[in-house]
Amino acid sequence: MKEKKKTVSLMSTVLFTVCSVIALDSFVSPAIIGVPVFTVWVIAAVFFFVPYGFISAELGASYPDDGGITSWTSRAFGEFHGVMVGWMYWVNVAFWMPAVFTAFSGWVTLVFFPGMPLWVQGILAVLMCWGIVLIGIRGMDLSIRTANFMAVLKVSVLVLFGIAGILYTIKNGAANDFHPSAFIPGADETLRYTAVIIYNLMGFELIGSIGSRIEDAKRTVPRMIVIAGILITVLYAFGTFGILSAVPASEIDEVDGFILAMRELFTVFGGCGKPLYYVVSAGAVFSLAANMITWTLGSNESFQAAGLHERSALLAHRHPVYGTSDGLYILMGIISTVLIVLNYALSGDANEIFWTIFRFSSLVFMLCYLYMFTAFIVLKYKDPKPRAYEVPLGKPGAWILFALCFAGTLLACYFLTDWDAGHYGFWMEWIGLAWTIAMGVWLYRVGVRKKNRDC
Secondary structure (H helix, E strand, C coil): CCCCCCCECHHHHHHHHHHHHCCCCCCCHHHHHCCCHHHHHHHHHHHHHHHHHHHHHHHHHHCCCECCHHHHHHHHHCHHHHHHHHHHHHHHHHHHHHHHHHHHHHHHHHHCCCCCCHHHHHHHHHHHHHHHHHHHHCCHHHHHHHHHHHHHHHHHHHHHHHHHHHHHHHHHCCCCCCCHHHHCCCHHHHHHHHHHHHHHCCCHHHHHHEHHHECCHHHHHHHHHHHHHHHHHHHHHHHHHHHHHHCCHHHCCCCCHHHHHHHHHHHHHHHHHHHHHHHHHHHHHHHHHHHHHHHHHHHHHHHHHCCHHHHCHHHHCCCCCCCCCHHHHHHHHHHHHHHHHHHHHHCCCHHHHHHHHHHHHHHHHHHHHHHHHHHHHHHHHHCCCCCCCCCCCHHHHHHHHHHHHHHHHHHHHHHCCCCCCCCHHHHHHHHHHHHHHHHHHHHHHHHHHHHHHHC
């Protein structure tokens, strides 16, 4: 039975995007530079987030068909490039999921089961991957409902986190200096952590992967960009304040910092602090799964928009009951499982495992955006029809937005890459990137051969 198409409302698109973009496991990292991070956030928002939002709004409103980033790339550059983006966008999620659930296992260990053996953490990470696979197979409706619930959960956690930061500061004073002069960042800090923040802001275009399901997409997408953009910016800033109010910047743990800060912050609630810490920590832990629900759904839609599912019987297989592409979800689960096993076997440090996989998946991920931003400017000339929504200042404005977003993405690629050739992470990144590109080319050629045979 084929899955029924359902319209996705403005509220659902906002919640879906908030759920996709906000990641509690990685937004802590920039806070290690201290109070200057707020200035860096403003710089990233003005020179990347806002331009990225304008571009996503025009593309999403002008081409509201399924596939999103893959569809836009195909329109601009043709099938080969669409296949490459569809493949990289999809496989990035398979690479990223192990990093997310490594953090999940680490947080469960930190909060509920201190001393949990590393091999048990690995098993838990694998089980969570397959839980996401099962949710995806059950269909888009379940994925969107679950993502909407998780978005509300994330917002609640971050709001409570920020409120606790305010109360903690009033009662104990802030752990960092919030004097006006402290907000001035150094040049190196600005570049390095703008790159990290740019990564944390990616995901506006994901809802475009189900463009045909969006109710009145030409009006809904631009409005969603504004509402979700404001929510994401405020929530990230509020959450960062909570961390810096409780933990000195020099002591922030880049992976577990959110949970450790919460433990300290919730002491302001007295006797209720510990139970509240466990309840909110559980919400934070399970909110990590929310990112994977939205990204597996969006990446699978993009994969199919590139026609990649037609390359083999496994990829084309549909679940007999739910009508979903179960072969894609199962393959994603297998790739994620292999990566988890390899990295837990090669490293005895959960933090190192997280960052190795994270950097690898980030590099593949960012390549898709270099395509997307270039496709945006190419389509301004290749398809000059009137747009349902158009970025300010016409083509000159489009070039400015393109330059800012393309440069920001390159900056993120550079700083998110491990350049130490003596570290196994360096080789995992570059061998993995070479494998990813080679597989994309191979999948394209398989499709060409299949078309020639069919003709």
